[in-house]
Amino acid sequence: MRRNPGALFVAPALCLIAAFFLLPVAASFLLSLTDFDIYAVADLANLRVVGVRNYVTLLRDPLFWVALRNTVYFVAVAGPLSIIVSLAAALLISATAVRAKGLFRTLYFLPVVTGLVAIAVVWRYLYHPRFGLLNAALGLVGIGPLDWLGDPTLAMPAIILMAVWKNFGFNMVIFIAGLQSIPERLYEAASTDGAGTVQQFWRITLPMLTPTFVFVGVMAVVGNFQLFAEPYVMTQGGPAHSTLSIVLYMYEEGFRWWSLGYAAALALVLFAIVLAVTLLTRLRARNVFGGEAGPATGESAA
Amino acid sequence: MMHRARVPLLYAALIGGAVLTMLPLWWMIAASLMPTGEANTFPPRLWPSRVTGEHYADLFERLNLARYAANSVLIAVAVTAISVVLNSLAGYAFAKLAFAGRDRIFRVLVAALVIPGQLGMLPLFLILRQLGLINTYWAVIIPGMASIYGIFLVRQYALSIPDPLLDAARVDGAGEWRVYWEVVLPVCRPILVTLGLFSLMGAWNDFLWPLVVLTDGDMHTLPVGLANLVGEHVQDTELMMAGAVLTVLPVVIVFVALQRFYIAGIMSGSLKE
Numbered sequence: 001m002r003r004n005p006g007a008l009f010v011a012p013a014l015c016l017i018a019a020f021f022l023l024p025v026a027a028s029f030l031l032s033l034t035d036f037d038i039y040a041v042a043d044l045a046n047l048r049v050v051g052v053r054n055y056v057t058l059l060r061d062p063l064f065w066v067a068l069r070n071t072v073y074f075v076a077v078a079g080p081l082s083i084i085v086s087l088a089a090a091l092l093i094s095a096t097a098v099r100a101k102g103l104f105r106t107l108y109f110l111p112v113v114t115g116l117v118a119i120a121v122v123w124r125y126l127y128h129p130r131f132g133l134l135n136a137a138l139g140l141v142g143i144g145p146l147d148w149l150g151d152p153t154l155a156m157p158a159i160i161l162m163a164v165w166k167n168f169g170f171n172m173v174i175f176i177a178g179l180q181s182i183p184e185r186l187y188e189a190a191s192t193d194g195a196g197t198v199q200q201f202w203r204i205t206l207p208m209l210t211p212t213f214v215f216v217g218v219m220a221v222v223g224n225f226q227l228f229a230e231p232y233v234m235t236q237g238g239p240a241h242s243t244l245s246i247v248l249y250m251y252e253e254g255f256r257w258w259s260l261g262y263a264a265a266l267a268l269v270l271f272a273i274v275l276a277v278t279l280l281t282r283l284r285a286r287n288v289f290g291g292e293a294g295p296a297t298g299e300s301a302a
Numbered sequence: 303m304m305h306r307a308r309v310p311l312l313y314a315a316l317i318g319g320a321v322l323t324m325l326p327l328w329w330m331i332a333a334s335l336m337p338t339g340e341a342n343t344f345p346p347r348l349w350p351s352r353v354t355g356e357h358y359a360d361l362f363e364r365l366n367l368a369r370y371a372a373n374s375v376l377i378a379v380a381v382t383a384i385s386v387v388l389n390s391l392a393g394y395a396f397a398k399l400a401f402a403g404r405d406r407i408f409r410v411l412v413a414a415l416v417i418p419g420q421l422g423m424l425p426l427f428l429i430l431r432q433l434g435l436i437n438t439y440w441a442v443i444i445p446g447m448a449s450i451y452g453i454f455l456v457r458q459y460a461l462s463i464p465d466p467l468l469d470a471a472r473v474d475g476a477g478e479w480r481v482y483w484e485v486v487l488p489v490c491r492p493i494l495v496t497l498g499l500f501s502l503m504g505a506w507n508d509f510l511w512p513l514v515v516l517t518d519g520d521m522h523t524l525p526v527g528l529a530n531l532v533g534e535h536v537q538d539t540e541l542m543m544a545g546a547v548l549t550v551l552p553v554v555i556v557f558v559a560l561q562r563f564y565i566a567g568i569m570s571g572s573l574k575e
Contacts, residue, residue, distance in 0.1 A: 009395035012388050013389060013392035017411070021426075023422075092315055093316070097312060098313070113554060118525065122327075124532070125543070126329065131539075133346050229509045251510065255427075267421050271417065
């Protein structure tokens with residue numbers, strides 16, 4: 001055997017991942033135990049280890065709780081809403097009678113590939129209280145005009161609506177794949193037994209899609225907890241902090257005020273929450289399916 | 303199975319959905335071509351009274367958009383080219399080459415898949431600052447050069463390469479590099495296109511990280527530049543829409559051309575058990 005090529009092949013990628021991903025992640029833990037601030041940015045001699053003080057501060061920080069509540073609000077509403085819309089779209093496209101499936105799939109998927117910043121800019125104008133398209137449409141049925149991004153109770157729903165529009169195509173594609181994997185004979189058997197379309201949907205389609213739901217749900221939770229660009233571009237976290245998200249708060253603490261120690265604590269708390277929710281979802285899924293945690297849990301593709 | 307009477311309803315729903323989905327994008331394009339002020343009228347217009355390219359010209363001549371676009375292209379191309387090579391090398395090795403600790407390392411990587419990128423962001427900033435790389439292209443390129451997800455994607459695909467194919471090349475005297483170059487890369491082409499697309503779009507659309515490390519106006523990428531423009535030119539609706547079109551259009555074109563690979567990639571990510 002010559003020099004081991006396998007090790008050489010993985011070395012560049014592994015070194016990069018270790019140095020620029022795993023090491024910073026580990027360093028986050030340490031950073032969160034220090035008072036790293038603007039003075040430490042200027043001179044590392046000003047750095048002090050403060051133990052869990054950042055975490056104590058965080059628990060007493062009203063803005064942290066506001067950001068957490070807003071983020072949970074977004075996750076809890078945008079995720080399920082997007083899943084319902086994407087399942088509906090997937091069912092429509094998958095209906096046997098439909099031609100041009102590819103065309104509809106592409107059109108519905110387009111918002112997914114567009115950049116969030118550009119889209120947030122566009123929607124800012126769609127939500128304009130006087131000239132926006134949305135209020136014009138609502139005006140036709142006698143509603144409004146509503147100040148979507150200026151009203152603290154409407155700003156988060158506005159962001160959610162935009163996020164659902166932008167994301168549903170992604171889940172839709174996964175649902176289409178899930179629907180294709182349901183054996184046709186199940187429906188045939190149900191038809192013979194006299195089950196109608198509605199009954200087939202509840203008795204066959206939904207149960208057979210459960211692994212897909214788990215996958216899509218976990219992806220939605222992980223992705224939606226990272227809410228940032230939408231409030232950054234559309235509302236700057238306002239009005240009255242009603243759209244301040246955890247990542248936006250972390251960005252402001254870390255890179256606007258240079259409280260990197262405190263921001264690291266925020267990042268870690270966010271990670272702990274995401275991890276807990278993900279594990280709980282998988283655990284529950286495992287209980288439901290008896291050992292099968294659904295697709296894409298990582299391991300064992302072979 | 304579908305009753306005949308329902309088919310028109312089905313299409314009505316599909317077409318209605320498609321119109322709603324396309325409307326924001328349509329309005330973006332229409333508004334970007336309207337004469338100044340026309341996007342701020344009531345009722346809103348969906349069609350320019352007169353098509354004008356003045357806002358696009360404005361972005362390039364008066365504002366720094368050409369520079370942002372060049373930055374975006376350079377970063378996206380570099381990240382894509384490098385990450386496809388490095389991830390495919392590693393992914394292939396994890397699937398097909400024996401080396402000490404291979405499976406243990408791979409398990410660690412897969413476990414690390416759940417870690418969100420923002421977690422390491424603050425220390426990563428300090429590391430790159432120490433290296434003097436803030437406000438250079440490298441600050442965005444280096445963290446994107448290899449990814450666990452990319453390695454994972456290639457490895458899962460490379461597992462299906464038949465060993466006799468590789469052995470045949472080795473018997474013919476090919477070294478491991480040549481086997482990789484002449485056998486593995488061609489066989490893995492579909493997944494590499496997928497991986498390249500993911501990298502390209504990820505790098506092009508990335509916002510938070512470039513916002514943090516590319517603060518110098520001349521270094522902005524399109525999304526960062528656009529977000530800054532909103533601050534200064536929020537009243538110039540037509541100008542902002544032109545900027546949005548230029549940010550969105552390149553990825554949409556790439557996607558439409560190569561969507562088969564992109565959608566196949568998403569589906570395989572969700573179905574491989």
